[in-house]
Amino acid sequence: xxxxxxxxxxxxxxxxxxxxxxxxxxxxxxxxxxxxxxxxxxxxxxxxxxxxxxxxxxxxxxxxxxxxxxxxxxxxxxxxxxxxxxxxxxxxxxxxxxxxxxxxxxxxxxxxxxxxxxxxxxxxxxxxxxxxxxxxxxxxxxxxxxxxxxxxxxxxxxxxxxxxxxxxxxxxxxxxxxxxxxxxxxxxxxxxxxxxxxxxxxxxxxxxxxxxxxxxxxxxxxxxxxxxxxxxxxxxxxxxxxxxxxxxxxxxxxxxxxxxxxxxxxxxxxxxxxxxxxxxxxxxxxxxxxxxxxxxxxxxxxxxxxxxxxxxxxxxxxxxxxxxxxxxxxxxxxxxxxxxxxxxxxxxxxxxxxxxxxxxxxxxxxxxxxxxxxxxxxxxxxxxxxxxxxxxxxxxxxxxxxxxxxxxxxx
Numbered sequence: 001x002x003x004x005x006x007x008x009x010x011x012x013x014x015x016x017x018x019x020x021x022x023x024x025x026x027x028x029x030x031x032x033x034x035x036x037x038x039x040x041x042x043x044x045x046x047x048x049x050x051x052x053x054x055x056x057x058x059x060x061x062x063x064x065x066x067x068x069x070x071x072x073x074x075x076x077x078x079x080x081x082x083x084x085x086x087x088x089x090x091x092x093x094x095x096x097x098x099x100x101x102x103x104x105x106x107x108x109x110x111x112x113x114x115x116x117x118x119x120x121x122x123x124x125x126x127x128x129x130x131x132x133x134x135x136x137x138x139x140x141x142x143x144x145x146x147x148x149x150x151x152x153x154x155x156x157x158x159x160x161x162x163x164x165x166x167x168x169x170x171x172x173x174x175x176x177x178x179x180x181x182x183x184x185x186x187x188x189x190x191x192x193x194x195x196x197x198x199x200x201x202x203x204x205x206x207x208x209x210x211x212x213x214x215x216x217x218x219x220x221x222x223x224x225x226x227x228x229x230x231x232x233x234x235x236x237x238x239x240x241x242x243x244x245x246x247x248x249x250x251x252x253x254x255x256x257x258x259x260x261x262x263x264x265x266x267x268x269x270x271x272x273x274x275x276x277x278x279x280x281x282x283x284x285x286x287x288x289x290x291x292x293x294x295x296x297x298x299x300x301x302x303x304x305x306x307x308x309x310x311x312x313x314x315x316x317x318x319x320x321x322x323x324x325x326x327x328x329x330x331x332x333x334x335x336x337x338x339x340x341x342x343x344x345x346x347x348x349x350x351x352x353x354x355x356x357x358x359x360x361x362x363x364x365x366x367x368x369x370x371x372x373x374x375x376x377x378x379x380x381x382x383x384x385x386x387x388x389x390x391x392x393x394x395x396x397x398x399x400x401x402x403x404x405x406x407x408x409x410x411x
Contacts, residue, residue: 006123007031009050009080011041011067013059020112021054028116038062042070049078052123057086057093065100072101081123085110098267104162121161125290128158129328129409132179133172134402136299136334136348136370137200147377149405151175152200153298153370155330156190159269159289164190167285167296167330173204175405180210187215191266194222195298196282197233205234206243216252223281224258231256259283274322276300277315278347286322292411295323295363298332298370302353304340316353320361327411329358330403333368336383348372355387359396365409366400 008030010021018034025032033048035041037060045053053071057064064084071082084097087108097105104122111118120126133139133151140150152170159165166176169192180188188210195201210216222230234256235247247254261283264271270288275281277300284297297319303310323329334348348370358366368387371380380402387400403409 006052007048007050008033008052008054009041009044009048010034010054011036011038011059011064012054012056012085013037014056017056017108020110021115024112024115025119038067041067042074045071045080046074046077050080051078052081052083052119054083054085054119057084057088057097065096065102068097068100068102083119083122104160118161125160125292126158127160127287127289127292127294127327127411129294129330129411130156130158130176130179131172131403131405131407132156132175133168133170133204134369134371134405135170135200135373136332138373139171139200139203140373144376144378147404148371148380148402151405152203153195154204155296157287157294159287163266163269164188165287166190166192168193168195168201168298169205169208170200170202171204171207172405174207177207177209186210186213187217189217190219192218192220193283193285193296194220194230194234195276195284195296196223196278196280197225197230198280198299199237202234202237206238206245211250211252211254214251217254218252219255219257221257221259223260223275223283225280229256230258272322274319277302282347284319284322286326293326293328295326295329295331297323297329299334299347300332300349301345301347302349302357303344304337304350304353307344310344316357320357323357323363324361326361326363328365328367328409329361329363330367330369331358332370333383333387334370334372336386339372351383351387352390355390355394355396355400358398358400359391359394363398365411366398367409368400368402 012018013036022032022034055064068082081103083104084102085106089107094105132154135152151172153168154170154172155167157165238246259273272286274284276284287294305311332349333351333354335350337350337352340350384402
């Protein structure tokens with residue numbers, strides 16, 4: 001959809017709000033039709049064929065949800081993206097809109113500075129990835145980790161401004177915490193996917209300030225470790241022996257969901273999981289939304305082919321099938337091939353095998369992740385150069401990058 005040709009229909013019984021929305025959208029270059037009720041709205045939609053409808057929930061006569069249902073019952077029109085913008089912030093109304101199939105539910109008052117961007121994120125179904133920690137094993141502050149950062153695993157994924165997913169909660173989640181507070185994103189809701197409870201993937205949880213704030217909601221999703229539940233794995237590190245504050249101090253709403261290899265749906269977002277080759281139970285994730293695919297595979301060891309005792313083609317093929325055609329793949333590429341012989345069996349992959357797997361899976365953008373704490377910025381730069389050469393030698397269409405803390409990818 002060409003954004004510069006978008007046509008908006010706005011329905012709200014407040015003249016001030018109609019004027020504000022119209023001005024913001026027209027200044028951004030879009031065409032706007034404004035109505036104060038639903039009375040002539042169906043006729044207007046049939047005639048004007050808008051791309052997007054912005055509708056208040058409480059309107060004279062027909063409310064926004066009932067009006068939405070009337071639009072969806074029309075078979076002779078191009079169906080618009082339908083966004084409710086309401087002063088009602090109750091969960092009941094959000095659930096009602098969700099159950100009806102409304103594309104997005106936003107609340108007043110709007111932020112004029114970000115209004116157009118937020119609306120477009122729902123129209124375009126954007127997925128926004130931000131990197132808050134890219135290291136593995138151990139945080140590494142200091143002069144040798146300035147470029148890529150020294151925090152351990154944490155990545156956030158915002159899906160069309162309707163779901164926040166967080167992958168792992170290493171020390172990088174403290175940077176995400178700072179961002180949420182700085183941008184005043186409270187109340188904040190998120191699903192936190194834990195690949196496994198090794199310390200570098202959970203050590204930031206005690207410092208994630210939104211957990212201590214009433215009104216926020218978080219669901220932790222990950223695998224139990226045998227008879228030890230995910231909840232116990234996470235709470236044990238905050239036992240009073242190790243940390244002065246326990247999980248009992250969390251004021252937000254916190255829940256836990258145990259995962260195996262399975263597929264779950266979160267609204268219209270598909271989440272697939274796969275067990276990875278790493279000590280203990282470690283899970284990889286694939287997120288599919290509106291035809292876009294994001295895969296997160298860490299920690300995982302792909303043995304070299306010449307290791308006849310360990311290399312298992314079936315397991316490699318299974319991983320390739322899981323990540324096939326990913327738009328973005330974030331994957332463990334901890335070691336160079338020169339480093340790997342001293343690290344076999346540690347649960348992390350050599351670079352050449354990561355490149356091969358990504359190429360065979362036709363990954364569009366490959367993000368190398370989970371760097372060894374002994375690797376300096378210069379070492380990681382060389383890793384990227386080697387990765388590019390390996391892909392060139394394979395005549396691969398895959399693009400490779402190494403994200404830094406604070407980097408953002410939108411697709």
